[in-house]
Amino acid sequence: MNRREILKGGGAMLAGGLASGGAEASTADPVSPRTAERWGVFEESFTGPTSRNPFIDVSLRAVFRRGAREIWVDGFYDGEGTYKVRFMPDELGLWTFETDSNVAGLKGRRGSFECTATKVGNRGPVRVQNTHHFAYADGTPYFPFGTTCYAWVHQSEELQQETLEALRTGPFNKIRMCIFPKWYQYNRRVPPRFPFVRNGETNDYAHFNPEFFRHIEGRIGDLRALNVEADLILFHPYDKWGFQEMPAEMDDRYLRYVIARFAAYRNVWWSLANEYDLMRKKNMSDWDRYARIVTEMDPYAHLRSIHYSKAPYDYSRVWCTHAGVQDYAFDKAAQWRAEWRKPVIFDECMYEGNINSRWGNLSGEEMTRRFWLCNMAGVYGGHGETYVSYDDIENDNAILCWSHGGALKGTSPKRIGFLRKLLEEIGSAGGGRIGLEAIEPVYYLAAKRSQNEAMLWYFDFHQPSYYDFPLPEGAKFKAEWIDPWEMTVKPVDGVFSGKSLIRLPGKPYQAIVFRKV
C-alpha cells in the first residue's frame, strides 16, 4: 500500500459490478469470466497508435478498483502497436479497472477480472516480518539464502536454462541479477540484446527495445515458478555502453518502464544499484530521486535496498526495507540490526571460487562458515561462485556462476542448503515470532527463537569437548549435534533444562540445536 493506492470514502464504488472484458484484451474470453490468481499477474493488452513515439508521446495508466480501494499502475508500450497494463491483485474477488490516456483510443477502457485463490507454491510477495526477518504475504516465513548471477539473462539460451536448472535443484531462493548487461573482467562479450534501439554504437534512448525487457520478464516468471526471488539491480557501473551515465530524464523513464513491466511479478525485489558509489556520474540526490520513483511507482511495495562498494549506504533511510551490505564484518551485525531496525543481508560477503581477486576465492568451507556466522547473528548471507579454469581465462571462455550463471561447481551450496533446511525448521516451528535472534552476550555464537522454541550454538573454530549450556529453566529441550560440513544430525541422549553440561565431539565448526520438547 502506498500513496498510489487511494482509499475512497463511503460506499460510492460501484464500478466493481460493472465489469467488461473489452474486445482488445488479449486474455479476453467472452464466455467464461476472466480470472487472475491472487499475487499472480493480470495483464490487459490494447492496440494503440504507432505514430510519433509511443514510448514518450503516449501516456497510459490504469486504475484497479475493488471495494473502496483504488490502485493506479502505469501501462507500457510493448512494440508493434501493442500497449499493456499489468496488475498484481492481492485480494480475492472481483476487481475492475479503467484506463486513462492522452490518446482517445486508450482512454476509458474498462474491464474486470476475478481474483482467484493461489495455487500451490504461490505464497505472495516477500515482506519484512518481525523487524529483522521476512515472510511471504501468506505468512509463510521466508529465510533468504541468495546467490548472485549478475548477467545470467544476457547469456546464451542454453546457459540460461542451465542456470534455471541449477536454481531448481539448488538451495537458493533469491538471485541478485542486473537488468543492464555487464562489461567487466570475465565479461567482455557483446550481449544478445540491448535495452534500447542501437544505432551502431549509439543508444537511441527515445526507444526502448521491448524484446529486451520481454526477455527479462520471461526469466523473472521462470524464477517465480521456482519460488526464487529476483533481486533486480536497477543500475550498475560495469558498463561500456553508456547505461551508467544516461541523462537524468532517461534514468527516470527507464525506471518507470521497468516498474510498469516488472512490478506485477510477486518475486521482484528492487536493488537501486550494485556498488552505487562506483557510479561516478551520479550523486546522492540522484539516488534519492530513484528511491522516490521506485517507492511512488511500485504499487506493491516490493522490497527495496541498495548495494555499495566502499561507501556504506545509510540504511536507516526509510525507503530501504532492508540493508543489503557488501561486507564481512559479521561482528557488526548486532549493531546494524539495532541501528537500522530492519533485516540485514550480507549479500556480498565474498564468493566461493579460485580467481585472483580477493572477493572471489573463498574456500567452500569459508563460504559455508559465513552463512553460519550470518544466521547465528540474526542476519542473512549471500552466495556467489567464481571458479575458473586457467585455460578458459586465457581463451576468454570462462563461465563464472557469479555473473554468467550455469551449473554450480562449488562445495558450499549443498551445505548452505543444509543450513537453510535447518533454519526453516527451527526458525518458524512451534509458533511465536519467526527468525533467530543472537543471544547476548555471546560467549560462543548462540541464537534462539522467541519463546526459546529452539536454541542453536555454533562453535566456529572452537572445538570444546564439553560445555555447560545455559539453557532456560522451566523448559525441557532435546538436543541434536550438527556437523555443518558433513551435514549430519545426531541426537544427543537426554532431556535438558537449565544449566546442562554436555560432552561434545571436540571438533571445530560444529553446532548443536536444542528444541523445546
Add this chain to the structure above:
Amino acid sequence: MNRREILKGGGAMLAGGLASGGAEASTADPVSPRTAERWGVFEESFTGPTSRNPFIDVSLRAVFRRGAREIWVDGFYDGEGTYKVRFMPDELGLWTFETDSNVAGLKGRRGSFECTATKVGNRGPVRVQNTHHFAYADGTPYFPFGTTCYAWVHQSEELQQETLEALRTGPFNKIRMCIFPKWYQYNRRVPPRFPFVRNGETNDYAHFNPEFFRHIEGRIGDLRALNVEADLILFHPYDKWGFQEMPAEMDDRYLRYVIARFAAYRNVWWSLANEYDLMRKKNMSDWDRYARIVTEMDPYAHLRSIHYSKAPYDYSRVWCTHAGVQDYAFDKAAQWRAEWRKPVIFDECMYEGNINSRWGNLSGEEMTRRFWLCNMAGVYGGHGETYVSYDDIENDNAILCWSHGGALKGTSPKRIGFLRKLLEEIGSAGGGRIGLEAIEPVYYLAAKRSQNEAMLWYFDFHQPSYYDFPLPEGAKFKAEWIDPWEMTVKPVDGVFSGKSLIRLPGKPYQAIVFRKV
C-alpha cells in the same frame, strides 16, 4: 644501562685492578683466577648474621666495576646464614666488585673475576631491535615463538622434566610462567612449595622461603640452557593464598627479592602481571610503582611488559619495552605498531585445546593460522595448549600444558616450528634490518624484509588459482610455494621481477615466499 649504572668521570677508577676473591666466595678458587662467562651469572656468597630477620634487617648491595662503569645490584639472603650477590657481566675482561651493608661483616667485601667469551648457544639477553623486532645482545635476530605454562614450576619434578623435554624438542623459544603458584580451574592442588614461610594457612610475609625461589631459579637456568626465554609473571590474580593482595610494602620487597635473585639470568623477561585488571585490590599507581621498581632495580634492562584481560594497558608507556597483548584483533596490529613504536606480541590469542572455555579450544589449524596472521603483520604470536580428557576433569587429574606443562599433544606446535624456521631464514638472511613488515595496503596478507630481501604472501582462507604478484622492478626473485599445514616447500619454476602472474594451487591457507636472487 639504567640509572643504577653510573658512569664515573675521569680516570679515577682504580678498583678494577685491585681484585680479590674473598675467602667466603662459594665459587672462590684460590689458585686459578675466578671467571664468569659473558652474559652468564657471576655469584658470590657470604656468610652473615642469622639473628634478627636477615630478609628485613640486613641490607646487602654490591657494586661491580669495570673501567668507568659502576653497576649496583642488590644481594639477597638465601637462608642458613648465607647471603649472595649475583651479577651478569656484559663486557669481556676484569670486573671488580665491592659490597656495602648495614652489617659490618658484609660491608666492603671485595673481589674480582674475569669475564670470558661466551660459549656456544649463549647469545646474551634479548633486546628490542629495529623498533618492532628483537635480537639477542650478540646481534643474532630473535623471533619470539612462545608458549605458556603458567604453573609448571609448581608441579611434580617428573612433570617439570617432561616440560623441559617438550621445550628441548619443540618449537618454542619463550615461555610465559608465573612465580606465584596458581589456584584456578584445573589448578586446585596445593603446590609443593610456597614463597613465604607458612604458619598454618597464614603467610609469614616477613620471611621468604629461599627454597621456593632457589627452585625457580634452577628452572630458569634450565630454560637458559635450552635457549628459552623465561617470561616471568610477577603478579597474577589466580590465587587463594593471599599473594594477589599482599601489603604494598610486601609487594615491593617481593619484587626486590625476585630481581636480586633472578635478574642475572640473561633469559629473564619481566611481565608485571597476568591479567592485571583482574587484580581488584591494586590500582594504577600500584602498577606504576612496580614498573618503577623493576626498571630501577634491574641493572640489565631486561624486557618488560604487562598483560591484561579486558582493559588494555597503555603500551605507549615508556617503561614497557614491548606490548604483550591478550587479544586476537590481528587487524589492529598495524595500528598498534605505529602507535606504540615497539614490538607487539599477541602472547595470548587463545589456545589450542578442547576445554569448555572459549579461550582454550582452538583447533590446531586455527592456532597455526593465528601465528601466520601475527607474523604477516610484523608482530608475534603466542601459543598455549589446553587439551583435557573428560575423565581427568572429573577426577581432577587433568594436565594442561597451558598451566602444568608436560608433553605437547596438539597439532599446531610442529607447524609453528615450521613457521619459525621459515621466519628465521627470511627474517634475517641477506643483511638489512631484521624482521618482517606488512606491505600496505594489503590486498592479501603480504610482508617483506627491508630492501625486499624476501617477500611473503599468505592467503589465509583465500584460494586463488592465479595471482599477479606486484614484485618490485629491478630485482629478481625465486619463489617457493609453502603449505603451512603440510609443511611442504615447493620451488616455483622461473625467476620473477615486477608484476608477475603465477598460477597457484587453488587451495586455502597457502603461502608463497620470494627470495631475492
